[in-house]
Amino acid sequence: MLEVISPELARRIVARDEQPGDDWDPEYPFADELDPLRSLAAASSTDPVFTMYLVRRRSDGLAVGGIGFFGPPDGTGTVEFGYGLVPSARGAGLATEAVELALRHAADNGAQAAVADTDVTNLASRRVLEKNGFVEVEVEVEVERRAAFLYYRRELA
Numbered sequence: 001m002l003e004v005i006s007p008e009l010a011r012r013i014v015a016r017d018e019q020p021g022d023d024w025d026p027e028y029p030f031a032d033e034l035d036p037l038r039s040l041a042a043a044s045s046t047d048p049v050f051t052m053y054l055v056r057r058r059s060d061g062l063a064v065g066g067i068g069f070f071g072p073p074d075g076t077g078t079v080e081f082g083y084g085l086v087p088s089a090r091g092a093g094l095a096t097e098a099v100e101l102a103l104r105h106a107a108d109n110g111a112q113a114a115v116a117d118t119d120v121t122n123l124a125s126r127r128v129l130e131k132n133g134f135v136e137v138e139v140e141v142e143v144e145r146r147a148a149f150l151y152y153r154r155e156l157a
Helices: 007-015 031-042 094-108 123-131
Strands: 002-004 052-056 063-069 078-085 113-119 135-142 147-155
Touching (some): 031 052, 063 094, 094 123
Antiparallel strands (some): 052 063
C-alpha cells in the first residue's frame, strides 16, 4: 500500500507524466501535495527510509495520495510526518491505515516518537491521528492568518 517516491518519480508526478504501471487516480496529485513533491523532485539525494510514499487504494491499486516524513528522526528520536488523500479516497479508513503503516515503518527504523500537525478545523485529519494513538500537545493560533493548528505526538517505543 505504501510505495517509495523517488526524486525521478516526484518529477513525473509534478509534471503529470504518467507512465504505464503508475496507475494514478485522475485527481492525483492534489494541490496540497505539490510543494512537498517539488522539494523531493529537486533533491539530489534523499533518506531511503524517511522520505515520501505513495498511498495506493487496495481495491483498484490507484495512487490516491501520499504520506511523507520531513526527514529522519531528530536527536531525541522524533520524526515528523504529513499525509493526504485525494477527495474521492477520503472517509474510507485509508489515511488511518497509511499512518499506521508509516509509523510501524518509522519505529522499525529507529524512530522513538512521531509528531504531526493539522488545522483545527480539519476534523477528519484529527480523527486519523487520534485513531493512531496521537495525543494533542499544543495549539497554535495565527491571528494574522486567522488559523489555528493542533500539534500531536505519539511515542513509538
